[in-house]
Amino acid sequence: MTFQKEPPYKHGAVGRSAIVLVNLGTPDAPTRSAVRRYLKEFLSDPRVVEIPRAVWWFILNLIILPFRSGQSAKKYATIWTREGSPLKVHTAAQALYLRGALGERGHQDLTVAMAMRYGSPSLPDVLAKLKADGCDRILVLPAYPQYSGTTTASICDAVFDHYGTVRNIPELRFVRNYHDHDGYIRALQQSVLNHWDANGRPDKLVMSFHGVPKRTLLLGDPYHCECLKTARLLAAALKLTPDQYVVTFQSRFGKAEWLQPYTAPTVAQLARDGVKRVDVICPGFIGDCLETLEEISMEVRHDFEQAGGREFHYIPCLNESPVWIAALAEIAEQHMIGWPTQLSPSQRELLKKEAETARTAALQLGAAD
Known part of the structure; x- marks a missing residue:
């Protein structure tokens, strides 16, 4: 080699x-x-x-x-x-x-x-x-x-x-x-609450995750379980009851069965059932992309409105919040615990004193001029 x-x-x-x-x-x-x-x-x-x-x-x-x-x-x-x-x-x-x-x-x-x-x-x-x-x-x-x-x-x-x-x-x-990390759940919670503060609350919150073939779950992939845990923790943080939210999976491809329920048909059925407003968030994506901006905010929005829904809100990904x-x-x-990336307390104090000394000298120089 x-x-x-x-x-x-x-x-x-x-x-x-x-x-x-x-x-x-x-x-x-x-x-x-x-x-x-x-x-x-x-x-x-x-x-x-x-x-x-x-x-x-x-x-x-x-x-x-x-x-x-x-x-x-x-x-x-x-x-x-x-x-x-x-x-x-x-x-x-x-x-x-x-x-x-x-x-x-x-x-x-x-x-x-x-x-x-x-x-x-x-x-x-x-x-x-x-x-x-x-x-x-x-x-x-x-x-x-x-x-x-x-x-x-x-x-x-x-x-x-x-x-x-x-x-x-x-x-x-x-x-x-980091599907159950406190900071991640807290960031999702804040994203949803910020949207609700500005736009009011929906009849139903849809948490849409990217789909994978169901076969992967049956073979031992933990993805499905981790998605459900994220959804459960976010719902608890938002104080939602089980009837106030639904978990779905998007982006299926081919004829094989993927994780269900599927996002687009579920949202369309909600509209047919009389749900007037849905908000959709995609917790599995930390940044907006084709699957959120086009598939959810455009295609799924169209499906919801065509089925009789009145108000569709896409809640943006976490992005740079x-x-x-x-x-x-x-x-x-x-x-990174154990890696030498942080200054010791004494080093931080030394840098702080050096910065203060430099700032004082600059001020004195300015006064002299």
Whole structure:
């Protein structure tokens, strides 16, 4: 086996710590060719589609990619911003704000980078750059609150595949899930309450999670259970009774049965049953993306109104809300315990005195002038 070339070693160099916030991915542009490249990488992952490779190659390359790429490109075009894909924009902003929040908590010389499991910036490229920058402690933080073999485990695969070609591997830590983390639930609660304070309350709150094939649940994937726990904790935080909310699953694909109840049919049935207003939140996404902005806020909204519903509200994802960034910092900090990222009390006091001395000197200089 040929290993990657190691960066030059510097004696006495101090090792650094880094956090990599990893999201699913997005096309580079809302075009047929860009979406095709993205879908091919995404749907070629055996973690995502558990079908014999030979059979799936035929389905993917001769049926799905030729037809779905153009359809998906049109959907991406409806949500694309001047800055690019919303998912990529929000993930980059979250990484930036996370670094600031951790800095305020006393974590120094800490790198926070973002990466995509599929597309760019690719996870291997980001990990390689961190190594070149001297980071020898890496915390991998998936943008998935609920663990699933189709998402979180796929990130682990990519990390291990990359380091399979590296001679000197850094210390690695992984955040497995945070579906029941107090800070995460608190951020969801605040998001909902803020929306209700501004817009009033709905007849029914719909908590829509991304779907996965039911077969994964039967084979032992904990995703379904973790989604239900998130929903249960959020409902308790909001003081909702069981008849005031419903948990659903969206984005099903193909003919196989996926986790139920399905979001779109459920919301449409609520309208037919006389429910006049529904609010929909997607707790499984920490940043708005195609599945929330187009599928929920456009398609499901249309289904609800067509079925007779009067008022549909989509509650945005956590995105860069301060309470969520604080929670994200808590999650990261808890998984970095023992790493030398924080100044000691004496070092903090010394820096504080140096800052005060510099400020006093500046004021005296200004007065003298």
